[in-house]
Amino acid sequence: MRNSLKVAKWEVKRNLKNKSFIIGLLLTPIIILAFAFLGNWMGGSSDDDGEEMTIYINDEIGLLAELNEFAAESGMEWTLLETDITEENVADELEDAEETTYLFLNETNLQKGVIPVYTSDDVDSHFPNQLAVLQGPILAYQMEQLGLSEEQMVALSQGVNFVGMDVDEAAGEESGEASGEAASEDDFLAKLVPAAFGGIIFMSIVFTGMAIFQSASQEKKDKIAEILLSSLKPGELMQGKIIGYFVLGLIQAAVLLVFLIPLVMYMTDIELFKYLFVPETLLYVLLALFNYLMFSAIFVGIGATIEDVTTSGNFQGFVMMLPFLPFIFIGPVVGDPSGIWAQVGTYIPFTAPGVLLLRLAILDVWPWLEIGISLVIIIVSTILFIKLAGKIFKVGILMYGKNATPGEIWKWLKA
């Protein structure tokens, strides 16, 4: 173990002195930030277009103040103004107007249940649907007029909704509902922040895990392996590399977070740290860790079989693609986090950590049995892959001058 730590220390030091590593280290967060800003900028501008609206209300029943309050609470950028224009004259008024709407609130219309809406030409045809947020105060007024008690009003305004329920989740749902709607954004962030944190560590160390492949291959190319192996055992060398690149991955994640956390705190008013320090974070980080161990073992083993990347065969290329396998599952899992694809992904060693991370971020209630089985699969396969990689590494790293064929690798595995 002491020797492994020496190797790890060396790998960290060597990379931190390497210009291209430093550039990559700083470039990754910059690229991510660039995309964040770009997305924000593009998304932001389209939002502005849709929402600003001047709404003139011919209000014969005196609800304007209430409607105004309601609209503001719903986050709509509407300006509600009183008008005494009649329906006959609306056409003239709208001719030159932009982003303008006229509503006619009076007893006759209310009794019919139809409130006429006149909009200027540039207003989106779906806009009248958005006006539904104003339904509440109007309905309340109607009910008040009918002389209903407050209780009756609440019961009515709740309406009847058909909600699809998951049998497994039913138990959890009940307790969740009590906290009400106000907490929903809170819940969302509480799930998202730890998952995003885990995801960042996950990605950072997957990418550095790929660097480990380069490192093992380079060791072969530079023919230094035998010199090193006169001082330590192949297992120690491999372990040292895995630990070293893990630390490098964490450094990458740390650099990323140093850039990202202040930005998120600046751009939003999310209390990151409140959401971050929760038990879930620990599980996510654990998943990232095992995912790293599994892939770094595979990579260090495969790296030891390749001297020249440009002439390596399809087999090694295929193995290099394994860490990206979870991405295939993103679509189906987001579509149905408890569906068959999600479950399959949870049980395949290569995709389990990634898919599980994604599912847990989406699901309201965690399927503990699946998590348990998946964790067992992840841990067992990680140990197995480390063992197998050790066998490949031991022989492969000393085979100078050529790349190993899948046949040879298979032979070493059996030995």
Place this chain on the structure above:
Amino acid sequence: MSTMLEVNGLNKYFKDKHVLKDITFEVKRGEIMAILGPNGAGKSTTIRNIMGILYPDEGTIRFPQHDGNGIPQNKIGYLPEERGLYKNVKVMDILLYLADLKDYPLDKAKERILAYLKKFDLEGKENVSVEELSKGMGQKVQFIGAIVHEPELLILDEPFSGLDPVSQDIFKDEIRRLRDEGTAILLSSHQMNLVEEMCDRLFMIQRGEKVIYGSLDDVKTEYANFKCTIHGQNDLALLQSIPDVEQVETDGNTSVLYLTKNVDPNGWLQSLPDGLHIQELTINRVSLHEIFIDIATDKRLMTEEGEFDA
């Protein structure tokens, strides 16, 4: 002289191929022991077994001065045949890393590295990146890497391959100096002339089998028989009829007569038959180089069997 390394009855198989057959030798403190043999004879395989990079199928490898189990890696310096260094690191960094792996104190290592760089004409190169070094410089750095931790046993696999004559001399001097300081040195080579100059004992190997094992002096007395080269047109039968001739090799008008061991050159020359056609005649001792070629090409004219007490 105490024994540093004892190889006993080493056998190694690659699949069904028997690549090392019953190899037995030892290396003592303060001597240079050479493993000689043509390419593919099993030199590097033997060394890799000693270093624990390969495992012998039969036989033992002992380090009598080492109490614990296994290989005293920190007391061994190793320069493999296939060798290189990380490209994009500084000379000092890589050498300190190698010293650190041997648990050698780093401040002392630094001192020694600077001293050796100076000795090998590499003064001021400690902060140069390895990729900027020439091949010869790189080999010197590798050599420093093998000896920086003051090993008690130094194993050099083909240390002279690819070196220019000047660098060869520097290496030879340093290896001798280390020997004189008491280091046990095991080196392998296929360059007989270099080994002949410096080794104390040698182990010659062909196809994984011992051919000769003994001190250089013994080998020379035993095998360095006289040979007589005659330029001139002669009948093979006539040449073979000359007394004390063990073997005759002819190539056109040139014939080489290998003489028996205890022949007296003066008397033998007088016994040459009258009918012999001589344009030119030389008589000299067989060199180690020829013994080596003899073995490598499987003629086995000179070395039927060889065993000495080491």
